[in-house]
Amino acid sequence: xxxxxxxxxxxxxxxxxxxxxxxxxxxxxxxxxxxxxxxxxxxxxxxxxxxxxxxxxxxxxxxxxxxxxxxxxxxxxxxxxxxxxxxxxxxxxxxxxxxxxxxxxxxxxxxxxxxxxxxxxxxxxxxxxxxxxxxxxxxxxxxxxxxxxxxxxxxxxxxxxxxxxxxxxxxxxxxxxxxxxxxxxxxxxxxxxxxxxxxxxxxxxxxxxxxxxxxxxxxxxxxxxxxxxxxxxxxxxxxxxxxxxxxxxxxxxxxxxxxxxxxxxxx
Numbered sequence: 591x592x593x594x595x596x597x598x599x600x601x602x603x604x605x606x607x608x609x610x611x612x613x614x615x616x617x618x619x620x621x622x623x624x625x626x627x628x629x630x631x632x633x634x635x636x637x638x639x640x641x642x643x644x645x646x647x648x649x650x651x652x653x654x655x656x657x658x659x660x661x662x663x664x665x666x667x668x669x670x671x672x673x674x675x676x677x678x679x680x681x682x683x684x685x686x687x688x689x690x691x692x693x694x695x696x697x698x699x700x701x702x703x704x705x706x707x708x709x710x711x712x713x714x715x716x717x718x719x720x721x722x723x724x725x726x727x728x729x730x731x732x733x734x735x736x737x738x739x740x741x742x743x744x745x746x747x748x749x750x751x752x753x754x755x756x757x758x759x760x761x762x763x764x765x766x767x768x769x770x771x772x773x774x775x776x777x778x779x780x781x782x783x784x785x786x787x788x789x790x791x792x793x794x795x796x797x798x799x800x801x802x803x804x805x806x807x808x809x810x811x812x813x814x815x816x817x818x819x820x821x822x823x824x825x826x827x828x829x830x831x832x833x834x835x836x837x838x839x840x841x842x843x844x845x846x847x848x849x850x851x852x853x854x855x856x857x
Contacts, residue, residue: 612746614662615702617644620747622699624831629699632692634673638666644750651808653815669695744825744834752794752834753811760798760807772805776848778813783822786838794825794834821845 621640622629642663648655672691773781786792797814801807814836817823822845824837 614659617747634670638670641666742827744827756798757807773809775809775813778809779817782813791835791837
């Protein structure tokens with residue numbers, strides 16, 4: 591891909607934003623599903639810890655962490671602290687019906703889940719009507735029959751979970767001392783697109799196979815997010831929390847321009 595001469599490669603200049611980045615309630619629902627916990631009995635300590643770790647990773651990656659994520663973090667910490675304190679009626683030895691500190695959050699999650707499901711149904715119908723992109727697995731479905739489970743498009747938090755797992759596994763590898771080198775994101779995009787051109791699809795972890803340091807892992811992940819934003823690839827998952835695969839696609843005419851591209855500002 592040809593980038594303009596003034597394309598800035600530094601991480602600080604790449605505030606990665608995708609159209610389907612979601613909010614704090616989506617992150618909470620993702621964590622609840624990931625840990626297979628009862629939404630009516632949320633283990634608040636576990637979810638709070640996982641939530642804070644995720645937004646910490648987002649901030650390290652220089653993703654746009656809106657203030658609402660931090661407000662939710664404060665809310666979770668407040669709920670956790672209230673649950674650690676003895677209730678007034680318990681301290682006095684009198685039974686009562688005080689509301690569980692989690693109840694208001696559960697009501698918000700259920701309401702959000704309802705509207706999210708409705709929006710998802712409308713999106714599926716729109717996709718069927720427009721038949722925008724026939725995924726490679728549809729050929730397999732014709733052979734496998736009705737029981738075949740099609741791949742699902744991946745959201746941000748599933749990508750972050752997969753990336754966190756890659757980072758943790760990288761810590762277990764033998765350390766290799768190499769000269770420090772920061773590859774520009776646009777150069778990494780070219781490398782990844784070249785590798786994707788040689789195959790039908792690539793597993794998520796394969797993207798990081800040639801990387802030996804944390805900086806390289808971060809640049810690779812940001813390159814993937816930028817490729818998604820530019821509509822150069824589609825990313826799908828085999829069922830909930832299954833393996834993630836990346837498919838190269840022909841860039842549509844309505845795709846966004848690279849950050850710093852002069853054409854972005856043309857009328």
